[in-house]
Amino acid sequence: MTDTAIALLAVAALFALVLSGVHVAFALLITSFAAMALLNTFDIALSLLAQSAYHAIFDYVFTVVPLFVLMGAFMTQSRAAQELYTFLNLVFRKVRGGLGIATVFSNAIFAAVTGASVASAAVFSKIALPQMYRYGYSKRLALGCVAGSSVLGMLIxxxxxxxxxxxxxxxxxxxxxxxxxxxxxxxxGIYSLGIMALGAVRPQLVGHRLAEGAVAPSEAPAAVGARASLPADDADGEDGTDPDAAPATAEGSALPTVLSGQSASGPRADASMLSSLLGSLPVVALVVLVIGGIWGGLFTPTEASAVGAAGAFLIGKLMGMTWRGAGVAFKETAITTGAIMILLISAQMYSRMLAASGLVGQVGRFLGGLEVSPTLIVLIFIVILIVMGAVLDSASIILLAVPVMFPSVVLLDIDPLWFGIVLIVAVELGLLTPPFGMIPFTMSAVIGREVVVEDIFVGSFAFFLMMLVLIALMIVFPALVTWLPSLM
Incomplete structure (x- = not known):
């Protein structure tokens, strides 16, 4: 059996194990180790495993993983997201579809301190959905707003x-x-324009009745652990609840009402813009400090992660994080970091097996010999990534796909920086794709039995199409990705 055939069998066995329910990290280790033993000897495979474990996590840059995860965990345990959402509700209160737009931009800012799509989906399922239901939003559109905007967590x-x-x-x-x-x-911006367009074409989707009041998100009983109550929704996206009844919280009590008089898309009229602004400023300041520090050369990414974690702890304590919540944040960080560490070790082993077999080189030469444009190759890669995203989590897709695709990207003289951003958007597209897109299932788990996951997939479809528009724009205008880094 040739080396290439062994590698192909290993890849086929890898996908068979993953689809049968074996964790990706263990599937990678098992197939890569077995293939290396066949390509060389058992002792060499064992030595390579030890080297992979050492080199995968020895790099100083790996420090950014636990520190950025910790930064996001601290912010999730505080009321930072509620403060952001309250302020942005006030900013967009006179815009039709304003609550949906506020959800998008709240997710965008919150993404800059969490870096995780699933975390954003879980948090805003509790915060944004009750408000949108209160103002008569279509259930599917409300679910789609949260699911679609949560992918910003991996892009920003x-x-x-x-x-x-x-x-x-x-x-x-x-x-x-x-x-x-x-x-x-x-x-x-594309999401916001899409929501406004939906509101203009079908006004009933974004609040077809005036609400008698709303609760500021920071006061809503949908705190950590609570679940959003959902209205019934028909094929036209109409709200099926009693127009005069407020949705119930997880405890069964109605959301309290305040002064009336706001528009169908706006938050409570008596909320103070100044106090909301002051409440959201610490989060914005942390974002500017971390990202601006990296861009301006003040911090390396590793230093920025340490500054971000320390700043998030201080802000978290100022914004309601308890010591117990801090403990939960540390625990979540340890679990997430451990999982990523195992994945990186297994991915290192996988990459070395592919290189040793010569499979990666043959794939690169094959693609390079095709008389097609590099853009078409990238489009093929995008389709593969979206399909993988329908059955795998995003980190696993990166670990499986990059070792195979990246050498071809370099050979075809495609900018690795540009390709990395396109790849991430394509992977995030997969998180919204049936049958196993992770974000809809995460939201379903948070919301509970009041929603069927099919409604989330249907509501997300418009946002899926809008993400395709972004990919098209990045292909036509690569400077969208490369311009800002060129100024560093």
Missing amino acids: PPSLLMIIYGILTQVSIGRLFVAGIVPGLVLA
Whole structure:
């Protein structure tokens, strides 16, 4: 059996194990170790495993993983998201679809301190959905707003996917962070225009009745652990609840009402813009400090992660994080970091097996010999990533796909920085794709039995299409990705 055939069998066995329910890290280790033993000897495979474990986590840059995860965990345990959402509700209160737009931009800012799409989806399922239901939003559109905007968590830095991609490819993590800023803001803008367009074409989707009042998100009983109550929704997206009844919280009590008189898309009229602004400023300041520090050369990504974690702890304590919540944040960080560490070790072993077999080189030569444009190759890669995203989590896709795709990207003279951002958007597209897109299932778990996951997939479809628009824009205008890093 040739070396290439062994590698192909290993890849086929890898996908078979993953689809049968074996964790990706263990599937990678098992197949890579077995293939290396066949390519060489058992002793060499064992030695390579030890080397992979050492080199995968020895790099100083790996420090950014636990520190950025800790920064996001601290912010999730505080009321930072509620304060952001309250302020942005006030900013967009006179815009039709304003609550949806506020959800998008709240997610965009919150993404800059969490770096995780799933965390954003869980948090804003509790905060944004009750408000949108209160103002008569279509259930599916409300669910789609939260699901679609949560993908900003991996596109706007700091992003765990960018860190993993940078570690695997040796592309500067700092430049990746800066490269994600403009596409992230463009996607938030596309989402907002899409919501406004839906509101103009079908006004009933974004609040077809005047609400008698609303509760500020920071006062809502949908705190950590609570679940949003959902209205019934028909095929036209109409709200099926009693127009005069407030939705119930997880405890069954109605959301309290305040002064009336606001528009169908606005928050409570008597909320203080100044106090809301002051409440959201610490989060914005942390974002500017971390990302601006990297862009301006004040911090390396590793130093920025330490500054961000320390700042998030102080802000978290000022914004309601308890000592117990801090303990939960440390525990979540340890679990997440441990999982990523195992994945990186297994991915290192996988990459070395592919290189030793010569499979990666043959794939690169095959693609390079095709008389097609590099853009078509990238489009093929995007389709593969979206399909993988329908059945795998985002980190696993990066670890499986990058070792195979990246050598071809280099051979075809495609900018690795640009490709990294396009790859991340494509991976995030997969998180919204049936049958196993992770974000809809995360939201379903948070909301509970009041919603069927199919409604989330249907509501997310418009946002899926808008993400395709972003990919098209990045292909036609690569400067959307490369311009800001070029100023560093």
